Amino acid sequence: MAQQGSATQLAREATPAIRLDGFSDEIREMFDSIGRRAFEIFQSNGLMPGHDVADWLQAERELFHPAHLDVSESPEGFTIRAEVPGFNTKEVEINVDGRRLTISGKRETHEERKDEKTIYSEQCSNQVLRVVDLPADIDAEKAKANLKDGVLELKVPKAAQAKKIPLESKAA
Secondary structure (H helix, E strand, C coil): CCCCCCHHHHHHHCCCCEECCCCCHHHHHHHHHHHHHHHHHHHHCCCCCCCHHHHHHHHHHHHCECCCEEEEECCCEEEEEEECCCCCCCCEEEEEECCEEEEEEECCCCCCCCCCCCCCCCCCCCEEEEEEECCCCECHHHCEEEEECCEEEEEEEECCCCCCCCCCCCCC
């Protein structure tokens, strides 16, 4: 059965929200989760110093789905495509702060049915986090996002560059 509703309602449902206010509390919680897991890895390796980056990266891989990215640039702006399979628009958050673009998301876990016994299960993380520093400032107010078939596509225009104003000297 086809969904009914106005084009605006349907477009709103297919477009993740873009936030302009830097890191949210959810992203801080994600970083805290990575930090806690990295410390657990550090402890399990006998508190051996010098592997902090490797421990952090291992914690990220364990806790978050890696959003594979494709970033392209044109004179007008950037197009970013991120793979976020299994996530819907309500579960994905996009933050823009200057040149930094953050894609984060958390999806609900599906509970096992009581009348079935799990024989084999593979799971990927129910969270995604990707932070990208772009080579130019972007105009977040004009950014557009679309999520379709597990691919998030962002089109973000570059911010207007400061223009030099020529000074004219007048004789007094």
